Structures are given as structure tokens and as C-alpha cells.
Amino acid sequence: MEELTVTGIVLSSMPYKDKDKLIHIFSVELGVVTGILKGVSAPTSKLKFASQPFCFGKFDLVKAKDFYVVKGVDLVDTFFDLTSDYESYKLCSLMLEICKVVMKPNIISESLFLTLLKSLQNIVYSENVNAKLCIIKFMLTVLKIIGYELNFDTCDNCGLKFMGDIKFDVYSGTFRCSNCSGGVIVSKQDFVTLKIIQNTSFEKLNSVKVSLDCQDRIFELCLRDLSSRLNYKFKSFIE
Ligand SMILES: [Zn+2]
Incomplete structure (x- = not known):
């Protein structure tokens, strides 16, 4: 055998x-x-x-x-410490769920495995860690791994550098200029924060300060994007 x-x-x-x-x-x-x-x-x-x-x-x-x-x-x-904080536990369970959806049979991804491991270690063992920012970073990294990295430099449609209002086009799951999308305007604060998180390593995430409202909005933006990319509803988080 x-x-x-x-x-x-x-x-x-x-x-x-x-x-x-x-x-x-x-x-x-x-x-x-x-x-x-x-x-x-x-x-x-x-x-x-x-x-x-x-x-x-x-x-x-x-x-x-x-x-x-x-x-x-x-x-x-066992990452046992997770069980002492319900909010972190719930967020980390979402990461497991995302991995389960991404990892279809016969798919192998060392990079996703390492991203999951690093996120868990960071949430459980780092000081002053913000679990929600870690999950947002995790989701941004997953988008990159599955080939849908968010582009913060140019409009996805016309290719021009962003000036003025920036919109998130829910159908394409990309940022676009206001001429190219009828989508919702993303505030400068949300846009810049997402960009910073994308460009900050897990280890240095605790230096990023973000208001609770902004955290909630960008968390939802990432989850909705991932949800539509994977064609899967993460029930516990999206009504
Ligand atoms: Zn455009």
C-alpha cells in the first residue's frame, strides 16, 4: 500500500x-x-x-x-489561542473556507498554503495584530494567486492613470475611472488603504492604522470581489 x-x-x-x-x-x-x-x-x-x-x-x-x-x-x-477570540476565530474560519473553494480537486498551490499559514501565525502570535486587516491582506493575496490581482494604478478599461473619482466596477471586479464605469465611487480613503495593505507585508501590517468603518467597507469589497470571482457565496458574511 x-x-x-x-x-x-x-x-x-x-x-x-x-x-x-x-x-x-x-x-x-x-x-x-x-x-x-x-x-x-x-x-x-x-x-x-x-x-x-x-x-x-x-x-x-x-x-x-x-x-x-x-x-x-x-x-x-493547533492555533489553539484562536478559540479564545470569537471574532478572530470567525475571520480565520473564513480563510479556511476560501481555501476550500479555491482548492478544487487536483489543484496544488504552495503559495496559497504559505499565505494561509503566514496569516494564521500572524493573527495568533503577532503583537497588536488587527485580524481584520490580515484577512483583507489574505483576500488581496488570494485574488492575486487566482489571477485577479487588483490594479491600483490605472483604469482597467481605458488604461489611463487614475484622476478624479475612482469607481469599483462590480461586474468586472476592477477599479475604473468615472468615464468607464457606472459602478459605485470608492472613497479615496478606502482606495488608498487597500493599496497600502496590498503593498505591505503581513509582518508589517500592524503599522497600518485604519478606522473601523473603513475596515468594514474594504473587507466587504474584497469579499464580494472574491465571491464573484469564485462564483461562491460566503454565507456567514454576505446576506
Ligand atoms: Zn477608464
């Missing part, structure tokens, strides 16, 4: 049969794979931690008929 070890993060889990659980592991090597944790619902199971979303480690897998059997997990981090 084929045995292999992958480095991955658990995106989600669900009960399976009496005492088993199925987990979706976002791995560097194989993309998203489904693993079965046998007997993990029993009180004595030693692999319980691996059935939790965010579990990061090296997974020893054996290929079975429909999925991989998880034989062992060398734990690196």
Missing part, C-alpha cells in the same frame, strides 16, 4: 460512520485531500486534535479506496 507524509492544515472535518471522522487536509504536496481518522470519536483516541480545523502538522497517510487513512500526525501547531 502506498504510504506518504504530507505537510498540511485541516480545513474542516465531519463525523463518518460510528467513531470515525473525515478531514479535509490542505497539503503542500497534494492540494486538498480527504483523510479518515479511524476511531477518533472514541474517548481514548490519540488523534483527536487532528480532527480540529486549523490543526497544522505532518500527516502520515496510507492510500485507501476512496480516501487516505491518517495513520499518524506529527503536530506542529
Whole structure:
């Protein structure tokens, strides 16, 4: 039987049969794979931690008929501190959901994996971290990875440098000048803040100061754009 070890993060889990659980592991090597944790619902199971979303480690897998059997997990981090802050937990769960939607079967993306890992580490371990800004940065990076990076320099339609009002064209998911789009005007503050976040590394995000209103607006802009690019509704965040 084929045995292999992958480095991955658990995106989600669900009960399976009496005492088993199925987990979706976002791995560097194989993309998203489904693993079965046998007997993990029993009180004595030693692999319980691996059935939790965010579990990061090296997974020893054996290929079975429909999925991989998880034989062992060398734990690196559970990101347990996330459970103490509901808002951060919810935002980080959104990142897992986004990864699950982006990572269709047979897609492998080391860059998305590393972006997810860096975002989680930053949110859990950095001082004075603003989780919402991290998620916005995460979404901007995902847009780039899937080929829809936002362009802050020129109008997507006529190619001219931005002057005057800038609009976000919801149909194309791009910024356009007011001549080229009937979309909604994006305030200078929102536009500049998004541009700064796009150009700031995760490590330095805590130096970016943004009002709560602005955070909410640009968060929604990114999520709506991602949602239309992926043709998927992130239910918990968009009514
Ligand atoms: Zn234009």
C-alpha cells in the first residue's frame, strides 16, 4: 500500500460512520485531500486534535479506496489561542473556507498554503495584530494567486492613470475611472488603504492604522470581489 507524509492544515472535518471522522487536509504536496481518522470519536483516541480545523502538522497517510487513512500526525501547531477570540476565530474560519473553494480537486498551490499559514501565525502570535486587516491582506493575496490581482494604478478599461473619482466596477471586479464605469465611487480613503495593505507585508501590517468603518467597507469589497470571482457565496458574511 502506498504510504506518504504530507505537510498540511485541516480545513474542516465531519463525523463518518460510528467513531470515525473525515478531514479535509490542505497539503503542500497534494492540494486538498480527504483523510479518515479511524476511531477518533472514541474517548481514548490519540488523534483527536487532528480532527480540529486549523490543526497544522505532518500527516502520515496510507492510500485507501476512496480516501487516505491518517495513520499518524506529527503536530506542529493547533492555533489553539484562536478559540479564545470569537471574532478572530470567525475571520480565520473564513480563510479556511476560501481555501476550500479555491482548492478544487487536483489543484496544488504552495503559495496559497504559505499565505494561509503566514496569516494564521500572524493573527495568533503577532503583537497588536488587527485580524481584520490580515484577512483583507489574505483576500488581496488570494485574488492575486487566482489571477485577479487588483490594479491600483490605472483604469482597467481605458488604461489611463487614475484622476478624479475612482469607481469599483462590480461586474468586472476592477477599479475604473468615472468615464468607464457606472459602478459605485470608492472613497479615496478606502482606495488608498487597500493599496497600502496590498503593498505591505503581513509582518508589517500592524503599522497600518485604519478606522473601523473603513475596515468594514474594504473587507466587504474584497469579499464580494472574491465571491464573484469564485462564483461562491460566503454565507456567514454576505446576506
Ligand atoms: Zn477608464
